[in-house]
Amino acid sequence: FRERCENIAVDGFLEKPVSQSDMLDAVVSVLKGVSNVREIAERIETTPRALRILLAEDTPANQKVVKAILTKRGHQVDIADNGREAMDLHQQQDYDLILMDVQMPTMDGLQATEAIRQLASTNKANIPIIAMTAHARREDRQKCFNAGMDAYIAKPIDARGLLKLIESSHRKKVRTGFDSSSKPTPRSKQKLMNREAALARLDGNRE
Known part of the structure; x- marks a missing residue:
């Protein structure tokens, strides 16, 4: 042993x-x-506490997936369909962290983050913000950081990577990213993705 x-x-x-x-x-x-x-x-790994999280995401399918991942861990989730709604909700409610999609209608994630960082309330302005983006190039990541985001995660979202990033971002301001996107898959092999692989990405959630 x-x-x-x-x-x-x-x-x-x-x-x-x-x-x-x-x-x-x-x-x-x-x-x-x-x-x-x-x-x-x-x-020493500590047990993460339940957080109140604001999810700013305009795609219903992505909303459902991310919310399922977070609520399974015990987090409470409110959803905003665009950056403007995220701004309004953040000013009305107290959140521990914001997950911010970069590309959204009305006001995108970069604009919303810049506006949040300008708020008069220090607690409101300094909330941890994690970017969710389908683009993981260096220049895309730098745009997120320049706007005031603390971290980023690439789409498609990986459950374990997202949860780990949320927990570390809540403990301290971070300048890092979990690129959850896999290497490009040849078109001929894309159809071979099985149910088990999909479930693994959702951390075993079958709903």
């Missing part, structure tokens, strides 16, 4: 029954050499 743990790079392990002293010794051993609290926090 010890050898198996070492082979998969487990930092430590405990055999049941576990005493308090054994657990303390194991924690100290794993964290040995860690110099500050921030490093310790980064090495």
Whole structure:
């Protein structure tokens, strides 16, 4: 058992029954050499709390998919069909985070983000905003960051990547992205995508 743990790079392990002293010794051993609290926090995975999230997305199918991913994790989701609606809802309600589609009618995601960053209320202006975009080129990502977005995720949305990004963005401002789009698939092979692959992208949600 010890050898198996070492082979998969487990930092430590405990055999049941576990005493308090054994657990303390194991924690100290794993964290040995860690110099500050921030490093310790980064090495301990915490259970994410439920967030109130504003989803700005104009496509009904995408709304349904993203909302299903988020509500399955326990998050509460409100939907705006465009950037203007997102602005209005954000000013009326208190949200932990905004998922902002870049291309929307009336007011796109870049314009909405720029407007939010100009709000007088510091709490409102500094809300974490994650861009959702079908374009993942460097210049597209830079446009998102220039508008004031904190992070981006590429479409089609990958459930695990999205949840991980949401949780990290809520903890701190980030300048990173999870490119969830796969490499281009030859047209002749596109029809071979099976139900299991689709379910994996939705984190097992069959609805």
